[in-house]
Amino acid sequence: MPSDARLLLLDKNHVEALLLPDDVLQAVREAFLLHSQGEGRVFPVVREPLATGGVFGIKSGDVQAQGLLGFKAAGFWPNNRQLGGEPHQATIMLIDPATGRPVCILDGNAVTTMRTGAAGGLGLQQLARADSTRLCLFGTGVQARVQLSFALRLLPALAKVRYVTVDGKRDAAFEAEFAHHCEISPARDRNAAVSESDIVITATPGGGALFEPQSVQPGTHLNCVGADTKGKRELPQGLLERVRLFVDDQEQARQIGETQWAPDTPCIELGDLLTDKARVDRHPTDITVFDMTGLALQDLTVARLLHQRAGAAGIGSSIPWSW
Incomplete structure (x- = not known):
């Protein structure tokens, strides 16, 4: 089994630096097209209240022909305002559909906002x-x-x-x-x-x-x-x-x-x-x-764009993620 696999981490600053409105517009448009054409699947949404007062959700999906698979774990925690933080919280993970291995984890707040x-x-x-x-x-x-x-x-x-x-x-x-x-x-x-x-x-x-x-x-x-x-x-x-x-x-x-x-x-x-x-x-x-x-597909098409752009520019933190 390979032992040299790596996982790319993109934090809030990385994501915000890479997001461009026109590119996001095109990625979101692609997500709508994939959904309409049946090429992109949207899996059932998880959206549940928590005892802490927050709401937790998962949106996931894939595009089999493009090797795109992943999910966004996100929700709303109103008490974050009292801590000086953002109530909306989101994290996106892209996964290799051939192996199930995570390839990129990125902050999802800015992605959610712009998409x-x-x-x-x-x-x-x-x-x-x-x-x-x-x-x-x-x-x-x-x-x-x-x-x-x-x-x-x-x-x-x-x-x-x-x-x-x-x-x-x-x-x-x-x-x-x-x-x-x-x-x-x-x-x-x-x-x-x-x-x-x-x-x-x-x-x-x-x-x-x-x-x-x-x-x-x-x-x-x-x-x-x-x-x-x-x-x-x-x-x-x-x-x-x-x-x-x-x-x-x-x-x-x-x-x-x-x-x-x-x-x-x-x-x-x-x-x-x-x-x-x-x-x-x-x-x-x-x-x-x-x-x-x-749509989960909107998160995934934008996340893929950021993953590709970060890899080309050498942005983010690449860490060992052995099998």
């Missing part, structure tokens, strides 16, 4: 009206920031952003980050902000409905990020019955996404739009929703 932002951007490209100029954003945290970044990157017509915070207060640091790219200010009334917007992005912990259903006007598109566990939601009851619904994975969305609250709602997977398996002739008055629960 989710890229998925949201692809949803906007496919589903939002081309003339959209006004956006309402719920949240100002890490995920809200990356969702807005990709929205502004991919929809240059966006000019006006209203954001909603949990306490209703202004977030000066958040505004400063985007002030050079759009007109941005806090929403005085969340329902009015939704009503006046072409695009609504919800990026909160998913603790409950964020606005009244009647505030959503014909023609609006919504990207929903926060519902990723049983019992979570951001959309009000009754809204999904009025919309054209799109998801990343139908079964996963029914289990842990917004779709858990209306599991019989007809839906289309976003990857099927990218592969032309499905077509959407969007009418100006359609309300569209992209219910995002996150």
Whole structure:
């Protein structure tokens, strides 16, 4: 048996240095294509509450034709805020499918953040009206920031952003980050902000409905990020019955996404739009929703990209991992 096998470790700093938005966008697009074409498999999701107050999950999958196999162990630990840490924690492992040996372990926080932002951007490209100029954003945290970044990157017509915070207060640091790219200010009334917007992005912990259903006007598109566990939601009851619904994975969305609250709602997977398996002739008055629960394949295609790039650049810590 070989005794010279090695394992590459990529920490937070390594990962953040290697991540580039355009490359992540392409890797996430590939993940959607693989999923739609049946070449990439998504295994059943683990998502369980812990006695510590956290939520632990595993997302895994493979692409047999590409020799890609792995998983992400991740979750949400709200008490981390009291320790000065990030509540979301994630670690990704790539595995050699021929031997079961781990080949790379990498910090998954930045990967999760950016691949989710890229998925949201692809949803906007496919589903939002081309003339959209006004956006309402719920949240100002890490995920809200990356969702807005990709929205502004991919929809240059966006000019006006209203954001909603949990306490209703202004977030000066958040505004400063985007002030050079759009007109941005806090929403005085969340329902009015939704009503006046072409695009609504919800990026909160998913603790409950964020606005009244009647505030959503014909023609609006919504990207929903926060519902990723049983019992979570951001959309009000009754809204999904009025919309054209799109998801990343139908079964996963029914289990842990917004779709858990209306599991019989007809839906289309976003990857099927990218592969032309499905077509959407969007009418100006359609309300569209992209219910995002996150695909393991997105983590794996981005992680593979980072693994390859780190190997070529000699970045990371390579340690013996004998058989």
